[in-house]
Amino acid sequence: MVKEIKVAPMHKLIKRAGASRVSEESAIALGKALEEIGVKVAREAIDFAEHAGRKTVKARDIEIAAQKVMAR
Amino acid sequence: MVKEIKVAPMHKLIKRAGASRVSEESAIALGKALEEIGVKVAREAIDFAEHAGRKTVKARDIEIAAQKVMAR
Numbered sequence: 001m002v003k004e005i006k007v008a009p010m011h012k013l014i015k016r017a018g019a020s021r022v023s024e025e026s027a028i029a030l031g032k033a034l035e036e037i038g039v040k041v042a043r044e045a046i047d048f049a050e051h052a053g054r055k056t057v058k059a060r061d062i063e064i065a066a067q068k069v070m071a072r
Numbered sequence: 073m074v075k076e077i078k079v080a081p082m083h084k085l086i087k088r089a090g091a092s093r094v095s096e097e098s099a100i101a102l103g104k105a106l107e108e109i110g111v112k113v114a115r116e117a118i119d120f121a122e123h124a125g126r127k128t129v130k131a132r133d134i135e136i137a138a139q140k141v142m143a144r
Contacts, residue, residue: 004081004085004088005077005081005085006081013107013114014118016111017114017115017118018115019121021128022128023128023129023131025131026117026130026131026134028131030117034106034109035085037109038085038106039088041105043090046086049091055092056092056098059100061098062086062101062102062105066101066109
């Protein structure tokens, strides 16, 4: 588990999505879920970059990877 | 756009997923993608909480919502 996403921004995100009250554990759960999705997207994006003969991951790699991961 | 997820943790996440080099724009793109997914998950979770007669979003609401959003 990478643990790059902090709890406070997840709390704010859920609040701004319209929640009356947000439990600490729900903010932790959202960070965990997004981190897992983020790793999946990043791995797909790295594959795309490598396939294109690049060592640098670019925005378009992430965008295609995110669409692919979400479409599953 | 909520803009709670910062660029630096996204950069680290892509690096740790195995990237040789990570462009700034790809880190921005990942933050944007995860934020959009996060808002979708949060909105579904709020629906689940309200449906259960709760005002507080709990971890299980997020977990069910994340599965639902990812399964689409």
